Amino acid sequence: MENAVKYLSQVDGINAILFGHAHKSFPGPDFKDMKGVDLDKGTINGVPAVEASSWGKDLGIIDLSLEKKKSQWNVVNSQSQVRPVVSTTNQAVQFTPDYKLTDAIKDEHKGTLDYIRQPVGTTTAPITSYFALVQDDPSIQIVTNAQKWYVQNHLKGTEYEKLPVLSAGAPFKAGGRNGAEYYTNIPEGTIAIKNVSDLYVYPNTVHAVEVTGAEIQEWLEWSAGQFNRIDPKQTEEQSLINKDFPTYNFDVIDGVNYQIDVTQPARYDAKGTIIDSSAHRIKDLQYNGKAIDPAQKFIVATNNYRASSSKLANPDGKRIVMAAPDESRQVIIDYIRTNGTINPSADGNWSIAPFGQAKVTFESSPDAKDVLAGNQQISYLSSAADGFAKYSLKAGAKPSAATTPVKEAVAPAKATAKPAVKTTKPAAVKPAKTTKPKASK
Numbered sequence: 001m002e003n004a005v006k007y008l009s010q011v012d013g014i015n016a017i018l019f020g021h022a023h024k025s026f027p028g029p030d031f032k033d034m035k036g037v038d039l040d041k042g043t044i045n046g047v048p049a050v051e052a053s054s055w056g057k058d059l060g061i062i063d064l065s066l067e068k069k070k071s072q073w074n075v076v077n078s079q080s081q082v083r084p085v086v087s088t089t090n091q092a093v094q095f096t097p098d099y100k101l102t103d104a105i106k107d108e109h110k111g112t113l114d115y116i117r118q119p120v121g122t123t124t125a126p127i128t129s130y131f132a133l134v135q136d137d138p139s140i141q142i143v144t145n146a147q148k149w150y151v152q153n154h155l156k157g158t159e160y161e162k163l164p165v166l167s168a169g170a171p172f173k174a175g176g177r178n179g180a181e182y183y184t185n186i187p188e189g190t191i192a193i194k195n196v197s198d199l200y201v202y203p204n205t206v207h208a209v210e211v212t213g214a215e216i217q218e219w220l221e222w223s224a225g226q227f228n229r230i231d232p233k234q235t236e237e238q239s240l241i242n243k244d245f246p247t248y249n250f251d252v253i254d255g256v257n258y259q260i261d262v263t264q265p266a267r268y269d270a271k272g273t274i275i276d277s278s279a280h281r282i283k284d285l286q287y288n289g290k291a292i293d294p295a296q297k298f299i300v301a302t303n304n305y306r307a308s309s310s311k312l313a314n315p316d317g318k319r320i321v322m323a324a325p326d327e328s329r330q331v332i333i334d335y336i337r338t339n340g341t342i343n344p345s346a347d348g349n350w351s352i353a354p355f356g357q358a359k360v361t362f363e364s365s366p367d368a369k370d371v372l373a374g375n376q377q378i379s380y381l382s383s384a385a386d387g388f389a390k391y392s393l394k395a396g397a398k399p400s401a402a403t404t405p406v407k408e409a410v411a412p413a414k415a416t417a418k419p420a421v422k423t424t425k426p427a428a429v430k431p432a433k434t435t436k437p438k439a440s441k
Helices: 004-008 099-104 106-116 138-155 193-199 213-226 304-309 328-339 366-371
Strands: 017-019 047-052 058-069 072-084 119-123 165-169 189-192 205-212 237-239 252-254 257-260 282-287 297-303 320-327 350-352 359-364 378-383 389-393
Touching: 004 017, 004 047, 047 072, 099 106, 106 193, 119 328, 138 165, 138 193, 138 205, 138 252, 138 297, 138 320, 138 328, 189 193, 193 328, 205 213, 205 304, 205 328, 213 252, 213 257, 213 282, 213 297, 297 304, 304 320, 320 328, 366 378, 366 389
Parallel strands: 017 047, 165 297, 237 359, 257 350
Antiparallel strands: 047 058, 058 072, 119 189, 165 252, 205 297, 205 320, 257 282, 359 389, 378 389
16 A cells, blocks of 8 residues: 555554655655654654665665663664765765675676676667657657557457557656656667666556546546646746656557647546546547547556556456566567567657647756757756756647557567466456555556
């Protein structure tokens, strides 16, 4: 569950808690004014606790003062802290490693590096996620292409074979609380296994759900909560990105065309709860060049996390029609290997709708300005706090009704010794039981 630490801290007999999932630091300012929290001592409801940020950037420490009474040790005092391991400005490690430890694991470390450096194919264009939140993006496109390829191949011969297959993907590496270095940047040329891990950072597996055109509209309305509301009449700068909306929930659905009108209020909050039932940000939603039929059925390729936990992707909990054993990363690797050379260019199936003369800005990596050549909608403005840079956005052109996903010469999926993909009728399927670690978004 979310925020389980609040409840664990109220269980008798727990002396200390090490927790995670949120990629935040405890004790730290993100937890200011929360009930039961003492940031000076680092306790939650009196229990010493620590959360050490993410990706090994910090070390969480709990010091306990113990006192022995008879045969029982008791905690009489404590102090929690988060100690930075890397610099917040350039992510450089600030400490000398323990060479006894590095020597002990050097063979395993070399083996790991040899594995992840194996080439899997070639890309004819760079793959970056610098602008994934404001424009259709190649780092999402390659994922949705691979998912669609996989699902289409595995639905052949089933009752779902004739239903149109769409594909949903989200920007996993898009800065935010993970910092200005947290973006995908794969140069043109050889793609290695390590690059695929950069594209898809979570150990998800491929799933497929059956939804209607009306439900796709609602799914996209939830995704559109990624943006703050823009006032087209305001003359001051307005920030576009809603930093309280996780980027991994900003699903782009390929196979349909649409625009997002950010001058309208959001329909859903970050948790998928309706906050304004009259609001609609998704405009001109089309399939095959025509307004989408609300009653038409579609298959949407996605991942186990979304299919099992989202009431927008799985409205009644019975929509999973395919639960694959293959990890999404492996599917991307197989897709690239099958094609040899890929063109990951985004197909432009979605865009931000016009917002008048408003001055709309967003933050990304300073390195993003190096890939701006030819981009008519985005301009570099200045440096920003915490190592980010500020950019301006002009609304893009309306997606073309003729837009189709970039296609490679796709061969059928090769048979493997892995367990067969499970397909079943929606009404007979129970959502997969999954835990929800941070690494399963």
